[in-house]
Amino acid sequence: MGKPTGFLEYARREDPRRSPAERVQDWEEFHIALPDAVREQQGGRCMNCGVPFCQTGMLYEGRAFGCPLHNLIPEWNDMILSGNRGHALSRLLKANNFPEFTGRVCPAPCEKACICGIYGDAVTIRDNELCIIEDAFATGRIKRRRPPQWSGKKVCVVGSGPAGLAAADQLNHRGHSVTVVERSEHPGGLLTYGIPNMKLPKSVVQRRISLMTDEGVSFVCGVDAADPKTAHRLLEEYDAVLLCCGAGVPRPLGFDTAGVGGVCYGTEYLKSAVERAQFGKEEAQVPSAAGLDVVIIGTGDTASDCVATALRQGCRSVTQLVRRPRADYLNDQGQLPLDYAHEEAEAVFGTDPRRFGVQVQSLVSGEGALTAVVTTEGDTLPCQLLIGATGFAGCESNVCHAFGVEADKTVQTLPGSFSTGVEKVFAAGDMRRGQSLVVWAIAEGRSAAAEIDRYLIGYTNLVPSL
Template sequence: MGKPTGFLEYARRDDLRRPPEERVRDWEEFHIPLPQAVREQQGARCMNCGVPFCQTGMVYEGRTFGCPLHNLIPEWNDMIMSGNLGHALARLLKTNNFPEFTGRVCPAPCESACVCGIYGQAVSNRDNELSIIEGAFSEGLMRRRRPPQWSGKKVCVVGSGPAGLAAADQLNHRGHSVTVVEREAHPGGLLTYGIPSMKLDKSIVKRRLDLMTDEGVTFVTGVDAADETVARRLMAEYDAVILCCGAGRPRPLGLDTSAVTGVYYGTEFLKAAVERQVFGQTPAVPTAEGRHVVIVGTGDTASDCVATALRQGCVSVTQLVRRRREDYLVAGTLPLDYAHEEAAAVTGADPRRFSVQVKELTVDKDGALTGVVTTSGDTLPCELLIAATGFAGCERGVCEAFGVEAGDTVTTAPGRHATSVEKVFAAGDMRRGQSLVVWAIAEGRAAAAEADAFLNGYTNLVRPL
């Protein structure tokens, strides 16, 4: 602990944000890094507690405390304060494969567990983490790391989201020949298709994919492992297979929309937005431009849909939240997510309506959506209804193709990642259920350790879970 009184001397400073009325006009990332001198002060705020709960990553009474990756947070905070970027990077990469992702989109459970936050404000660990990895890339410290020798074993990772990428990265560095197959046209999973560019620019994802490719990982896109022929071929060609296909089966809206046009799930809408904005495609899902938009649900997906609709030029946007307004109050006030800040700047009002849901839909003679009748009794104009209602579990196609036991998620023994089929493992949301990017990375690392032990008879990879 380089500055024992740092938490007393320096107030918390978060990375700055571009003004909402400015950033809503483009798709650029909206966070602005702090100057280096201020960042060193933020590192000095870390108390290096005797029991650093920030890195525990434990689940107690149904709640998660600390980082699931067990990031060595006090150590790299101390290195930030000392200005030692190289040592900070070494400690960070020891536990986290992709801090450039978690530093942007993680809700930072480490900060919720920070002792400084008990009587004051937690240390800004997420921003500190991001400053380390971005500084390392800009200073040329992120160099190719290829294994000194290859094991001769071949591993196929199905799915290229954060869990699949983490498993692939770990096993590649262990010397196994790793191929990642992805059914979409571009790798990255939800990092590419599920998170809008203003939160995670796709050049950041590509930068990491390019580095992994340079280190030896092979990416093959346009391959649907739900095809039984494909699954049989992968089982025959590879010594181990790790399924990391997410939990993309959406939770139903609860309305009959079979004959209605203009109703989509949040992930469909966000994916189409990325395909259109980043890759220049023309997806079937329409934009929000010129439309009244209603979004059902809360959480990150709903917020991302609000922010995306604003950038696409919607006429209006309303977010319907099932729970009461009081349930979201913090210290008597209602926090605004980045998307709600933007909506307030554009429309002059918070887009959320609490304790309200959709009761029925109104359509024209052609079945096109024209409005929604709410449980409050009013009718909102609506040509685009987006259901950001969460996920019901993994899609069944891949499970059936590989013959693994599955319910809402793939069935594994408690604390294990091996499935009911020999040499097939599962990780991420597909095994755990809908969760966070940081948990997906932890899942991928744990599955990699188990697969490595299966292939070698032992492993020196650390299991975070």
């Protein structure tokens, strides 16, 4: 603990953001890094608790506390204070393969477990983490690491989201030949297609993919492992197969949409927006929100990302319908917090887009095209694009059938294991766990990699996160 009184002397300062009115005009990242001297003070606020709950990563009474990766948070906070960014990086990478992802999109359960937050403001753990890894890339501290020798074992990872990438990274560094199979045109899964560029720039995802490729991981896109012939071939060619296909089946909206155009799910909308804005694919599956009245059903990160994306596409109006009452979302001070998308909607339209305790009752259409929605309060909202961001029901069954693994909403694995009932087939991430956070997916991938490593060579020196 380099500064015993740091938490008393320094106030919490988060990374500033570009103004909402400015950032809504583009797709660029909106966070701005703090000066080094201020960042060192933020590291100095860490109390280096005797029991650092921030890194416990435990489940208690159905709630998660601390970092699931067991990040060595007090150690690298102390290194930030002392200006030793190199040592901070070495401690950070001990537990986290991709701090550049979690430092941007993780809701920071570590900060909710920070002791400083009991009577004041928690340490800016997430911002500190992002500072370490981005400084490392900028200064060349991140270098290619290839294993000194290869094991001769071949592993196929199906799915290139955070769980699949974490497992591939771990297994590659252990000397196994790893191939990542992805059905989309570009690798990254959720990181590429499910999170808008202003929150997670695609250049950051590609930077990591390029580094992993340089270190020996092979990426094959445009291959759908749900094809039984493809699944059979993978089982024959590889010594182990890890399924990391996510839990992307959307939860049904609860009303009839048959024959009505202009209705989609949040993940479909966000993927199409990424394909247009980042990859120039104008023939995307879901129409742009440009010039349309948009209604979004649901709350949470996906709904907010849909609001922010619709604003950037130039929607005529945007309304977010939230099922639960407003009182459920008030903070301890009785205030309604605004996330980045709600700030932007207020800057553009002058009002919070959320309506609480309201849902869609029915649709109004003409000649098969959506024109309006009728709410449970009895009013009619103009709407040509209705987006359902109500969560996910589980994983797709076609991949499970192709590999012969048992699945309900998620893949069934042996108790306390990532192994399925099929020889040499494993599962991890949301496909095994259910809808969750990027940080939990990385923890799943790391843990599955340790089990696969032991399966392949009889022992492992990889430390599982879970």
